[in-house]
Amino acid sequence: MSDKVKYEMEFPIHVSPSLLFQYISTPSGLSEWYADNVNSRGELFTFIWDGSEEQAKLISKKSGERVKFRWMEDEDTDYYFELRIQVDEITKDVSLMITDFSEDDEMEEGKMLWDNMISELKHILGSV
Template identity: 85%
Template structure:
């Protein structure tokens, strides 16, 4: 299996960490911006987009700080995607940090565009455009 390319992105966002955490860690929150619908049974989350379904396991979470998921098809691999809430110590500015993996440079570009669109949807939901 080819090694995947890790990439990271940062999005400044005007919202409190506790509110943001609801949107990145709960099925109802995630279905507002990340997927059309999201269901969970324990640590197993099912993401639904226009009729296609993907399952991911919630690998770890820290309240008001971060969630890390691994797609079911990548079970047993080091690959994951993480959504982290970062607060600047001095300015108190809040950012969302995304860590994800892609097969190749083209997929990195596609992935970044997808995240940009999804975070833009999240900002609209939060009213922090």
């Protein structure tokens, strides 16, 4: 298995941090844009796409600020994906920072996927 490479992306989103946090941290919020359906039992989140399921563990959460998940298949690794809300102190502009890991040859695909999902999120939030 080849090593994965960490990458970060930034998406400006014109919406309040508290509302945005609902969409990145709750099963109902995540199922609006990230997956077709999301269930959680404690720290274990099940993401469902077109009938296939992936499970991830919520490894850290800071209210109103960030959530970090680790896919169960990456359980014994340092790989994770994090959604973090960043607010510019001066302009108060809100951005969603994505940190993820990908194999080199899949990185462009991974970034495109995030692009598409965040566009969907912005659409739902009315932030275009």
